[in-house]
Amino acid sequence: MSEPVIRMENIVKTYYEGKPNELEILHGISLAVNEGEFISIVGESGSGKSTLMNIIGVLDRQTAGTYYLEGYDVNRMTDEVRSAVRNERIGFVFQNFNLLPRANALKNVMIPLMYSEHKRKDQKERAMEMLAMVGMEERADHRPNELSGGQKQRVAIARAMINNPAIILADEPTGALDSKTGHMVMDLFHKLHEEQGKTIVLITHSQELASETQRIVTLLDGEIVSDKGGER
């Protein structure tokens, strides 16, 4: 069996380490996600799912345990390499979109290219291609404040996809959307998964949304309490 995209072994995360208010959020999480999987991590607020997401996304460091991303030990990476990994191997989709307000849709999609070490000449074409994939090519010159929530999230997905990452990490991607646009966004994830075989990790508190995925990992008080297949 080939190396999983994500392999976590006994991940522990403790806040305020060594202080009186020391708080352990994750109590030894072990998780493996294979290439092409569409997995959801579900849990109530306070269950530690956001903390886990931050570690998966190389935004935060675990206190203990090992995390291999595509076979590489993330803990041994320098700050610069972690930046490069976030830039090229992980595509982030945030609940609040996190688009830059002063840049138009096209510019927002191009940001990861700007920070990439691998310069490409067809930056604009590539970004337009991504916008077309999410059906936003006609809004390329619109700024975020001229877009609806659903449109913003589609731009964000185009941005996440532009460097062809190993995984798409979506943190409550429909949380700020009404159910109809939420479904449209979910459909887009399914499309990426089915047509392009993307590995997608969806973090949500909604069982309903999670049930759409292949595999549901349920988190409770910093521990995985169940790991089972979804309805699809």
Place this chain on the structure above:
Amino acid sequence: MLWENIKEAVTSIKSNKMRSLLTMLGIIIGISSVIIITTIGGSIQSTLTATLNSLGGNTVSAYVQARYPETDEEWATWVYPDMKDSDYVSQEMIDGLIAAYPDEVAGVAAQNSLCYGTITDEKNADNYANVNVGGITPEYLNYMKLEMHAGRSLTSEDNQTQKRVCVVADTMAARYFDGKDPIGEQISVVATDGGIYDFVIVGVYEYNQALFGRVDPTVPEKDRSTQMMIPYQTCAKLSGSDQTGYDYFNLLLTPLADVEQATLHIQEYFDEIYANNENFYIYSYNMQSDMGMINTVLNVITVAVSGIAAISLIVGGVGVMNIMLVSITERTREIGVRMALGAKRKIIKLQFVIEAIVLCLIGGIIGILIGVGVGALLGAVAGFIIQNVYAEYSSYIILSVHPSAQAIMLSLFFSMLTGVFFGYYPANKASKLEVIDALRYE
């Protein structure tokens, strides 16, 4: 990347126009003050230089100077020595100087005076002219930049043979002779002391008030004296002194002569001649050495005042730093997003340093434009004042107003430096943010 950063910076500055402008104000004031001050200083210098050079920059002045005693005891009993004939500079010495340095010295311009007097028309007592009769060497008209209007100038021969000839002002000739050709006319000057001197007019020069000092406006134009020039030696003979040497004179240099070098040669020449003279020596100087001192003083003043003005740059820089810190706090989320999307710390730092530089540079450029504009305006005002208030001198003042290119380059450099210096701390602070904290910042 750099270009992207600059574009980002411009976008960011434009998105907060009012705030950016207010931030830049310190820089704008600092830079424009420096430019204005250096423009004024430089323009005074170049105007003085150009004007003085046009008036006599190519001459060396010299005079007979008494040797002062060196000790206090000698001072106590010292009296200014009388000048003997041999103490004066003779025409032979001048000729010897010209022979010694033919490439440098062209001639001597000296003047002596005979009298104030009046010439009166025998047929019409109401027609008279007041004149100031003085002797000149042939080169004097050239030295004074006086142009001949008609007839001929005075020559060496006139001088040597002590001819009774004169040149008169065109204004006087036009009035007194009333259109008749004055050349060849015999005139008789009745001096204020009673002496009567006859001369033949050989030439008419173009009168220029600026060269002879301001006129007394209470005196009617008809009564104003004009200069009537006769040969130097003629004047010496008529005044009864028989002194044909010079005690104060100007040496005209050839157009290509190095003024400083020529002054040195002239001084050496006369030092040798006067080496054995116990009482006197020749002191020579040129306007350029005077200018050198004026320039030094002006430079010191300009640099000092510019330095004070530059202090406002520091104030401006602190303003930039302050606003950059505010901007970074406001944009913590943005920094977090950029980091999450792969921006390295050094890229974040670069972005904010560039933003500070661009901010300062725009301020600097606006400051330079204002400075150059105000400088030009001041130049125009100065020109207007000269034209209207000092009209009689206006044709002799060569106004040269120009901003200092050096100051402009330096200002650009310093505004950039201000950006780097005051932008670094906030930018460094931004780059030290933890991605997860920045991303979750509310």
